[in-house]
Amino acid sequence: MGLLAAVLAQTCPGMTVVSITHRQSVARLHANIIDLTPFAVAREDTLSADASPEP
DSSP states (O other): OHHHHHHHHHHOTTOSOHHHHHHHHHHHHHHHHHHHHHHHHHHHHHHHHHHSOOO
């Protein structure tokens, strides 16, 4: 994930604390993944229900 820090450094040249911002963005990304997990599980259940043959 060093590439993201480099991109942030280029995008915001005045930013001196790239590592803190980088850690916050990673934490935010993980929070978003956790928030989306129930939707992904529900979607997989729907797909498997659609794929199962009807009796």
